[in-house]
Amino acid sequence: MQFKDLKLVIVDEQHRFGVAQRQRLAEKGSPHFLAMTATPIPRTLALTAYGHHDLSVLLEKPGNRKVIATKVVSPRDRFTVERFIDHQIGEGRQVFVICPLITTSVAEGMEEVRSVEKERERLSKEFPRRRIAMLHGKLIPAEKEQIMRAFKDRRFDILVSTSVIEVGIDVPNATIICIEGSERFGLSQLHQFRGRTGRSDHQSHCFLFTSTPEQASSARLKAMEKHDSGFLLAEIDLKLRGPGELFGLRQSGIPESKLGMLLNPEIVVRARRAAEKFLATEKIG
Numbered sequence: 001m002q003f004k005d006l007k008l009v010i011v012d013e014q015h016r017f018g019v020a021q022r023q024r025l026a027e028k029g030s031p032h033f034l035a036m037t038a039t040p041i042p043r044t045l046a047l048t049a050y051g052h053h054d055l056s057v058l059l060e061k062p063g064n065r066k067v068i069a070t071k072v073v074s075p076r077d078r079f080t081v082e083r084f085i086d087h088q089i090g091e092g093r094q095v096f097v098i099c100p101l102i103t104t105s106v107a108e109g110m111e112e113v114r115s116v117e118k119e120r121e122r123l124s125k126e127f128p129r130r131r132i133a134m135l136h137g138k139l140i141p142a143e144k145e146q147i148m149r150a151f152k153d154r155r156f157d158i159l160v161s162t163s164v165i166e167v168g169i170d171v172p173n174a175t176i177i178c179i180e181g182s183e184r185f186g187l188s189q190l191h192q193f194r195g196r197t198g199r200s201d202h203q204s205h206c207f208l209f210t211s212t213p214e215q216a217s218s219a220r221l222k223a224m225e226k227h228d229s230g231f232l233l234a235e236i237d238l239k240l241r242g243p244g245e246l247f248g249l250r251q252s253g254i255p256e257s258k259l260g261m262l263l264n265p266e267i268v269v270r271a272r273r274a275a276e277k278f279l280a281t282e283k284i285g
Contacts, residue, residue: 003028003029006031008034009028009031009034012037013037037230063201065200065201066198066202068194068198068205068228069203070207070208071207072182072210072216072224072225073208073210074210075210075211076213081207082126086127088176089158092173093173093174093202094154094158094171094176095158095159096159096165096177096193096196097119097159097160097178097180098161098177098178098193099115099162100114100184101113101114102136102138102162103118112181112211112212116162120132120134131158132159132160133150133160134159135148135164136164137162144164154173165196166189166192166193169196171196174196174199175202175203175204175205177204177205178207179193179206179209182208183215183218183220186237187223187233187240188237190208190224191224191233194206206224220240
């Protein structure tokens with residue numbers, strides 16, 4: 001990309017861009033740089049604490065939107081939840097179903113991971129009276145746009161999709177999202193998926209289906225039940241995954257220096273504020 005005199009760079013959905021991608025933009029003439037996200041990646045949270053980023057937080061929800069009810073669902077509870085979903089569709093609501101794969105994988109350890117194609121086939125049997133569509137990244141743009149328009153116009157009740165609907169999708173009548181194999185997604189991505197619902201004054205629901213009963217007790221997934229704040233989830237993600245390389249390319253993982261202090265973001269932020277206050281006092285003196 002060539003720019004004559006770039007003054008401002010705005011990166012929306014920051015977590016979807018790599019460190020090198022953002023850095024290349026920031027180097028195009030030393031512009032002001034604004035990164036926006038509902039769920040900051042662990043590396044960003046750490047950089048903010050160290051003073052490399054300033055932070056502005058918007059806490060208000062638009063309109064009369066309600067908190068999205070979130071529930072981790074074990075395989076044994078699937079039948080009960082799907083009966084609830086069918087009732088909600090009968091009330092006029094619509095449903096997103098997210099799968100990690102497009103087609104079923106035969107690779108070792110992937111046998112239980114649900115795919116868009118197989119899940120659509122299964123749901124057609126479980127919900128014979130409902131209209132079901134399928135969406136994934138291998139479709140050409142015109143097909144994807146046509147399917148999304150039809151879903152928004154309520155010509156389908158259920159949309160089975162990969163992560164292509166993670167951002168930029170606004171269907172107020174879709175009040176339920178089911179995430180299959182939820183243990184395979186990061187907290188930031190789960191929070192973004194959940195944000196596809198809750199866009200009207202109807203109560204919305206997010207169901208995090210796990211591949212095994214044991215995964216349903218995961219502390220990481222349980223955090224999704226307890227918190228609807230992207231920043232709180234980012235802090236939990238920081239504690240679980242680490243901040244990655246503050247001056248490298250990895251956006252998660254414990255750095256080689258093993259800065260244990262970063263596992264307590266509150267202490268880091270307080271230390272930063274104390275340092276700023278001290279520096280301000282020194283300048284006055």
